[in-house]
Amino acid sequence: MRSRIRARSSRTIAVLSAALTTHVGGCALMVSPFSDEFASEAAVTTPSVEGVAAAEAGSPSDLRRPYADMVARTEDGGVTHGPLYFEDPFEDKGSQDGCYKWTGEDYVYFLYSRARFLINGIFLPVSAIVTPPWTVMVSDGRLSPQALGLDHDAQRLSRMDGE
Numbered sequence: 001m002r003s004r005i006r007a008r009s010s011r012t013i014a015v016l017s018a019a020l021t022t023h024v025g026g027c028a029l030m031v032s033p034f035s036d037e038f039a040s041e042a043a044v045t046t047p048s049v050e051g052v053a054a055a056e057a058g059s060p061s062d063l064r065r066p067y068a069d070m071v072a073r074t075e076d077g078g079v080t081h082g083p084l085y086f087e088d089p090f091e092d093k094g095s096q097d098g099c100y101k102w103t104g105e106d107y108v109y110f111l112y113s114r115a116r117f118l119i120n121g122i123f124l125p126v127s128a129i130v131t132p133p134w135t136v137m138v139s140d141g142r143l144s145p146q147a148l149g150l151d152h153d154a155q156r157l158s159r160m161d162g163e
Contacts (some may be wrong), residue, residue: 027103033102078138082130084154086120088113131156 092108120127131137136157137139 033106039100054130069154076140078140080138080157082133083127083135083137084152085124085127085131087152087154088116089152103141113156 090113137154137156139154141153144155
C-alpha cells in the first residue's frame with residue numbers, strides 16, 4: 001500500500017517538475033496574444049528594395065503602343081462548392097476590432113464556436129432538408145445580407161450566375 005502511494009507521489013512530483021521546467025524554460029519563444037509585439041518594429045526590407053529606393057530615377061517615359069486601347073474585364077471570381085453546413089460567421093467576418101491581440105471578442109468566440117459546431121451537428125438533418133447536399137453554392141468573398149446581418153458569403157447559384 002505504501003509503495004503505491006510513494007510511486008504515485010513520485011510520479012506526481014515528476015510530472016509537476018517537468019511541467020514547471022517546460023513552462024519556465026520554454027515560454028521565452030512564445031508570442032504573447034495580449035500585445036502586438038511588431039507594432040513598434042521597423043518595417044522589414046530587403047537589399048533590392050533599398051537599392052530601388054536609393055536609385056535616382058529620371059522622369060518616367062511615356063510609352064505608346066501602335067494600337068488602340070482595349071478593355072479587359074475579369075470574370076466574376078465566385079467559387080462554386082457544396083453547402084457549408086458548419087459555416088462559422090467569425091471565420092467569414094474575422095475580427096472587426098482592428099487589433100492584433102486578444103480582446104474580449106476572442107474569449108466569446110472561443111466558447112461560441114464550439115457551441116455553434118455542436119448545434120450545427122445536432123441540426124444537420126434539418127440543414128440538409130433546407131439546403132440539400134446536391135445544391136450548388138457560390139462564394140465570392142463578399143459577405144451577403146442574411147437574416148441576422150452580414151454573416152456569410154455563400155449563396156445558392158442561380159441560373160443567371162451559372163450561364
